[in-house]
Amino acid sequence: MRGWWRLIKLNTIHAKLLATYLLLIVLGTSLMSSYILWSFHAYFMRTRQVDLANWTDALSESVADSLEEQNFQRVNILVQRYGAPQNLTLRIFNPQGSLLATSDPKLDQQVQDWYTVPGMSAALQKRTAQGIAKGIFSSTDRLYIAKPIVRNGQFLGVLRMSITLGQFQRQFTRVIGSVMGSLAVTILLCALISTRFARSLSRPIEIMRNFAIRLGSGEFGGMLTIHENNELDQLAAELNRMSERLASLDHERRTFLANVSHELRTPISNVQVTVDALRSGAYEEPQLRDRFFQTIENETKRLSRLIHDLLDLGRLEAGVSQLEKQTISLRGLIERAVNAIELRMQAAGVSLQVKVVDLLIQGDGERLLQAILNLLDNAIKHSQSESQVLISGYSEGKQAVIKIQDQGKGISDHDLPRIFEQFYTTDPSRSGNSNGLGLAIAKRIIEAHQGSITASSIANQGATFTIYLPLK
Structure with a gap:
């Protein structure tokens, strides 16, 4: 259990980097795929609407000629020629909204009120209307256009054309499936690449972290080798310089303590030896006693100077000496x-x-x-x-x-x-x-x-x- 916890801690940076990369990849590819699908759908709809408008413009001229001549048989022939059941429906109405000709008579005979059919109300008011609506007796989407037929200022009737979008929707569904499959493959490949890339970034960071931990525990002087050719190299170089500096400071500290011990030990030892000699009887010999007292005085002054200099140096190095x-x-x-x-x-x-x-x-x-x-x-x-x-x-x-x-x-x-x-x-x-x-x-x-x-x-x-x- 402890080993797994250590593994999780070591891989924290790697997991965070990988999660970040995957999130960005999924978000980016999803947005891109959505934009592509939306653009494709919008482009198709615009294209079909333009085609539908062009067809109605061309047909309306022929139908207008026939309506002016009251040749309803020819109107019916035009409708049957260009209309196609289940795919393209073509209808011609008179100015009162009554059906004159249709390419799907079996279906249209069931309609009681054409004013409720999308686009008809506007067309009968001499306005062109187009859009997407459900079929009259079906749930499939159809693209329609209702266009008033006008010749020399005379309102002759209405031409309504609609085409089914079922085939396009089936094709679009297949396109969505292809795009989603490509998206899944792309995310998988990017995940593999991101794993490798995240590991290449997290490994030197983990190495530097462990190196810093060793520095914190007092292991100075070690060297860190990382070849990344980026800011991590500079960070490793700074850590190496810090390690060298800490090793140097540690050596100076040890040397300083050794020197202080040496400098303090010598006068203290001399004073101790002199005091012991005085206790042993040297005090009774005036000449020897005076010399020993002089030694004690000299060593005491030496200690005083040393302590004063140490305090002075410490204040200067600490920057507390004003x-x-x-x-x-x-x-x-x-x-x-x-x-x-x-x-x-x-x-x-x-x-x-x-x-x-x-x-x-x-x-x-x-x-x-x-x-x-x-x-x-x-x-x-x-x-x-x-x-x-x-x-x-x-x-x-x-x-x-x-x-x-x-x-x-x-x-x-x-x-x-x-x-x-x-x-x-x-x-x-x-x-x-x-x-x-x-x-x-x-x-x-x-x-x-x-x-x-x-x-x-x-x-x-x-x-x-x-x-x-x-x-x-």
């Missing part, structure tokens, strides 16, 4: 950054050269200062003593460009593409105060200002970080 934008002088911003880091540069034996054009930009001054300080901090860490860091700022089109260039060893080609990743550092041992978040935070700050940042390097000549920010 920027207090205002007009900022680029030269003033660089001067603030230089003043803040000047003592560190002097302690490291690194000189600074600044060439900044006075430009106005729009942004959050404190956040931009943080990004520039992170870049300068990185430049100091990788600069050798007696080297120089160059800061330049200028305009390029509608952008302000800030370049920070150091004279260190540079960044290897292997490290350069990943330099802005979280926790990534070119120092595998993670020695020093770096936690690998400074450049990542700087990049997020610049991007939050609708800007961009790039890095380039030449071996043993230093690295250059370039910031692009929109001018006011």
Whole structure:
């Protein structure tokens, strides 16, 4: 039972597509068949009515000649010649409505009042009437025309002609049967074609649905292959890109958690070891005690910086960090950054050269200062003593460009593409105060200002970080 339910669920799209195609096919072919049959019937009736009108016009001239001459025998001969019992009935009446001649005398002698016969009342009032009516003493349909006979303004009588439609109706019934048979065969063939077509559409949709279900369950990185040469190919390509992106994000998440664990474990372990040593008696030795307290203080500050940077990075990536934008002088911003880091540069034996054009930009001054300080901090860490860091700022089109260039060893080609990743550092041992978040935070700050940042390097000549920010 469960297997059948699963089969029904899988074939829901196929069943809906097939039902839609069949409904449209049945509706379309039925309308087309009905229109063809209606057109055929209307065309036949118009043709027979025109023929009937032409016959009565021709006969009325001959009958008018005979009536003018009061030659009723000739009138009867004309009626018998052109009339045919059971098929075509021809009648001639005088102006008072009395029957003068008929092609079916046996039937007509039973009629008491000709005024009640369809078309006669109008014809006796000198108006031509035609249409379809039942036979006088039968239930078969007949096409009739009643035409007044007028010569030189004199009303001579009425000519009424009718033909049976039985043979046409029998032929039309056979035509309807042929059309319905053709319609049934057409629907059957279209149903077979629609089944195949619906399956060709539903199969890739089902494949993509199952693929999306696997993505939802956490199976990232899989690839979907569909060859349809239509929008389904584009959808499959988007699903593949989403799968790759989710796999990449999942990998980044796992790497991030591993890096956070590593960064937190080291200072915590150092503090724990130091506390254990103090408890074991190191507290009684003043020199050793002071060094252990300094270690605890350093590791605590390191933890504080790491947690602050993690929170800062999280707010920037989530977009919840509000920027207090205002007009900022680029030269003033660089001067603030230089003043803040000047003592560190002097302690490291690194000189600074600044060439900044006075430009106005729009942004959050404190956040931009943080990004520039992170870049300068990185430049100091990788600069050798007696080297120089160059800061330049200028305009390029509608952008302000800030370049920070150091004279260190540079960044290897292997490290350069990943330099802005979280926790990534070119120092595998993670020695020093770096936690690998400074450049990542700087990049997020610049991007939050609708800007961009790039890095380039030449071996043993230093690295250059370039910031692009929109001018006011």
